[in-house]
Amino acid sequence: MARMKFLCDSERCIECNGCVTACKNENEVEWGVNRRRVVTINDGEPNEVSISVACMHCTDAPCMAVCPVDCFYQTDEGIVLHDKDTCIGCGYCLFACPFGAPQFPQEGAFGQRGKMDKCTFCAGGPEEDHSAEERAKYGANRIAEGKLPLCAEMCSTKALLAGDANEVSDIYRERIVARGSNKGAWGQNLAYNAAGRKN
Amino acid sequence: MAAVGQALAVLLVGLMLMVSGAQAGNEPSADGNGYQGADYWRDVTQGVSGYSTVKDLEAGVLINRSGEGWRQVRNDKVKPSGAWALSLTLLVLASAFLLLGRSRLREPRTGRTLERWKRLDRWLHWSVAGMFIVLAVTGLSILYGRHFLPDVMGETVFATWMQGGKLVHNYLGPLFLVCLLLMVLKWALRNRFTLVDLKWLVSGGGLFTREHPKAGYSNGGEKLWFWFLALGGLAVSASGLALDFPAYLGLREDLQLANLVHAIGSLALICGAFGHAYMGTVAVEGALEGMVTGQVDESWAKQHHELWYEEVKAKQAGQK
Numbered sequence: 222m223a224r225m226k227f228l229c230d231s232e233r234c235i236e237c238n239g240c241v242t243a244c245k246n247e248n249e250v251e252w253g254v255n256r257r258r259v260v261t262i263n264d265g266e267p268n269e270v271s272i273s274v275a276c277m278h279c280t281d282a283p284c285m286a287v288c289p290v291d292c293f294y295q296t297d298e299g300i301v302l303h304d305k306d307t308c309i310g311c312g313y314c315l316f317a318c319p320f321g322a323p324q325f326p327q328e329g330a331f332g333q334r335g336k337m338d339k340c341t342f343c344a345g346g347p348e349e350d351h352s353a354e355e356r357a358k359y360g361a362n363r364i365a366e367g368k369l370p371l372c373a374e375m376c377s378t379k380a381l382l383a384g385d386a387n388e389v390s391d392i393y394r395e396r397i398v399a400r401g402s403n404k405g406a407w408g409q410n411l412a413y414n415a416a417g418r419k420n
Numbered sequence: 421m422a423a424v425g426q427a428l429a430v431l432l433v434g435l436m437l438m439v440s441g442a443q444a445g446n447e448p449s450a451d452g453n454g455y456q457g458a459d460y461w462r463d464v465t466q467g468v469s470g471y472s473t474v475k476d477l478e479a480g481v482l483i484n485r486s487g488e489g490w491r492q493v494r495n496d497k498v499k500p501s502g503a504w505a506l507s508l509t510l511l512v513l514a515s516a517f518l519l520l521g522r523s524r525l526r527e528p529r530t531g532r533t534l535e536r537w538k539r540l541d542r543w544l545h546w547s548v549a550g551m552f553i554v555l556a557v558t559g560l561s562i563l564y565g566r567h568f569l570p571d572v573m574g575e576t577v578f579a580t581w582m583q584g585g586k587l588v589h590n591y592l593g594p595l596f597l598v599c600l601l602l603m604v605l606k607w608a609l610r611n612r613f614t615l616v617d618l619k620w621l622v623s624g625g626g627l628f629t630r631e632h633p634k635a636g637y638s639n640g641g642e643k644l645w646f647w648f649l650a651l652g653g654l655a656v657s658a659s660g661l662a663l664d665f666p667a668y669l670g671l672r673e674d675l676q677l678a679n680l681v682h683a684i685g686s687l688a689l690i691c692g693a694f695g696h697a698y699m700g701t702v703a704v705e706g707a708l709e710g711m712v713t714g715q716v717d718e719s720w721a722k723q724h725h726e727l728w729y730e731e732v733k734a735k736q737a738g739q740k
Contacts, residue, residue, distance in 0.1 A: 231460075238473055241473070241474070255474045255476070255479075258472050258473070258474035258476075258479050259472060259473065259474075260470045260471070260472045260479070260480055260481075260482050261470050261471045261472070262460065262463065262464065262468060262470035262482075263470070264470060264471035270460055272482060274482055283487055283488065283491050286491055286495055287491050287494065287495065288566070289561075289562045289563070289565065289566055289582065290565070290566060290578070290579065290582045291566040291570070306579055307575070307578075307579040307582070309582050309583050309585075309586040310586075311562070311586060312666055312675065313679075315672065316487055316490055316672050316675055316676050316679065317487035317488075317490060317491045318484075318487055319483050319484055319485060319487055319488065320482070320483065320484075321476070321478050321479070321481060321484060324476075325666075327667060331664070331665055331667070332665060332666070332667025332668065333590070333666075333667075334666060
């Protein structure tokens with residue numbers, strides 16, 4: 222069984238925000254909510270590094286652990302999804318998430334939070350696949366069509382990879398070798414090391 | 421021998437040069453490409469903020485670790501300790517009732533009553549009490565509900581219950597604060613601690629003695645509960661207000677702290693409220709009618725609040 226993961230290759234990300242746009246359009250995400258964002262550290266400086274980030278579909282997901290209504294569930298492929306019918310908009314998942322993935326539209330009086338919205342790995346929600354309800358609440362369900370998330374599919378430099386963890390890491394490992402690391406080593410140091418590579 | 425020593429020294433120096441050369445290759449180069457992978461990763465995991473076209477409060481932060489700590493404290497500390505505290509409180513009260521029984525009136529009722537709680541006092545008390553119960557039930561559902569309520573009521577009803585519960589909890593909170601403040605302001609002066617209260621507390625409120633210690637309008641225990649409720653209630657209300665308006669206090673570190681203060685404070689208050697309700701209903705005969713009708717029997721007043729009884733009697737005698 223596949224274990225779905227995102228990986229963003231910081232050496233390739235050019236901060237074009239194509240992933241953000243693709244996600245917003247494909248899932249028809251509501252106003253004020255961004256399921257994905259690109260963050261640039263040291264913007265405009267020689268050490269500038271950009272990474273695209275969204276829900277990382279954690280194995281031990283903090284949002285699942287703290288949700289008072291237990292509305293999260295994990296698919297067989299490790300995708301973390303949630304049920305908007307049960308969600309009460311308390312915001313606890315946002316308190317717990319390291320990546321700032323849960324998003325809340327402001328609804329009703331006093332700036333209350335509406336139902337939480339986050340990246341679904343383009344896997345829809347608990348409703349029937351490709352139903353109107355699923356479309357309205359969660360957006361696209363590309364996984365059910367045998368496709369991968371559109372953010373990664375549309376990434377112009379193929380910096381953002383999505384798919385089975387093993388395949389994603391195989392692709393990444395090949396890149397590291399091709400970039401000429403002397404020992405063919407790969408890992409965190411090279412994954413997030415835009416500047417330190419050997420020419 | 422000297423030749424060997426020289427050869428060794430040359431070898432050592434050569435090795436050192438090689439090592440330092442290798443190190444120099446890893447050092448940040450002068451042209452600015454010095455942001456090495458480990459440095460970058462460390463910065464990001466420590467929550468350094470960058471630029472993002474998305475304009476949320478925390479959009480520039482890639483990784484915020486604070487939630488892990490909050491999750492651990494809430495899930496692994498507050499939830500189990502709270503469950504223990506609530507259960508132990510109920511256990512202690514149940515055993516107290518079984519061992520000590522109901523505190524009866526020692527003298528028969530005189531039929532003459534004294535006014536103890538005015539209409540406004542009773543209105544304040546029951547408003548605060550009623551809202552406290554609703555807030556406690558909905559709040560406990562938010563903290564513990566997911567572990568058993570879906571099995572008890574079914575998932576659809578659970579979703580509706582929590583949806584409504586959150587709404588009620590959020591809107592009733594500020595109203596609770598208003599009533600609590602009015603009640604605290606109205607009753608604060610008469611709840612000042614005196615030497616009489618100290619003596620009352622030292623003797624354990626006469627729980628284990630035949631003789632009932634003297635008390636004024638309120639006894640030491642009642643005053644303790646009053647100030648516990650006043651301070652705890654304010655802390656819980658203040659943190660609750662922060663959680664009520666996330667759009668105005670959006671920093672998650674603040675909200676995490678507010679959530680913990682709210683949970684711990686509420687659990688402590690609920691334990692206290694168990695004790696207070698126990699004392700006011702089954703434990704002491706004649707106590708509840710004071711808060712329901714406003715009137716208490718003279719023999720009850722003499723037994724439980726002797727100094728207040730004498731004061732009222734002296735006043736009545738003066739009026740005659």
